[in-house]
Amino acid sequence: MQKITTFLTFNNQAEEAVHYYISIFENSTILNTIPGPNGTVMGISFQLDGQEFMALNGGPHFSFAPGISLFVKCDNQEEIDAKWEKLSEGGTKQPCGWLQDKFGVSWQIVPPVLGELLQSSEPGVAQRVMEAMLTMSKLDIALLKQAAAGE
Numbered sequence: 001m002q003k004i005t006t007f008l009t010f011n012n013q014a015e016e017a018v019h020y021y022i023s024i025f026e027n028s029t030i031l032n033t034i035p036g037p038n039g040t041v042m043g044i045s046f047q048l049d050g051q052e053f054m055a056l057n058g059g060p061h062f063s064f065a066p067g068i069s070l071f072v073k074c075d076n077q078e079e080i081d082a083k084w085e086k087l088s089e090g091g092t093k094q095p096c097g098w099l100q101d102k103f104g105v106s107w108q109i110v111p112p113v114l115g116e117l118l119q120s121s122e123p124g125v126a127q128r129v130m131e132a133m134l135t136m137s138k139l140d141i142a143l144l145k146q147a148a149a150g151e
Contacts, residue, residue: 005054007055008053010103014055015057018055022048024087025048027047041056042056042058043056064104066106069105071107072108076111076113080103080138084099087101091103093137095134096133096134096137097109097137111141113145114129114144117145118130128150132144
C-alpha cells in the first residue's frame with residue numbers, strides 16, 4: 001500500500017484534469033469520486049501508471065508552482081515525444097525537459113539515462129551532458145549520448 005499520495009488542488013478543473021491525465025498514461029484509472037454541490041465532482045482519487053493521486057476542486061485561491069513537479073521516467077525517445085507533446089498541449093514547454101500543462105501543473109519528462117550520464121565518473125562526460133541538456137527543451141536521448149561520447 002502506498003503511504004504517501006500526491007494531492008493536487010485545482011480551482012475547478014479537477015475532473016477535467018484527471019480525465020486528461022489518465023488518457024495520457026497507461027495503467028491509469030479513476031478509483032473513486034467525492035461528490036460536490038449540484039451534481040459536480042469535488043474530488044477524485046486516481047492512478048497514473050499505478051501511482052495513486054488525489055485531485056480536489058479547492059477554488060481560485062489555489063495555484064500550482066514549479067517548485068513541485070511530477071517527474072516522469074521515460075524509457076525511450078518515443079515515450080518522451082508522446083508524453084511531452086500531450087502534456088504540453090495548451091501549456092508551456094520549458095528548458096531541460098520541464099513543461100507546465102494547461103492546468104498549471106509542472107512536469108519533468110526525463111529518460112533514466114540522463115541521470116546515469118550526469119553521474120558518470122568518466123572525465124568530462126557529466127559536464128558535456130549537462131551543457132547539452134541546457135540547450136534542450138524536450139530532452140533528446142541521442143543528443144545526450146552524443147554529448148557523453150564527446151561528439
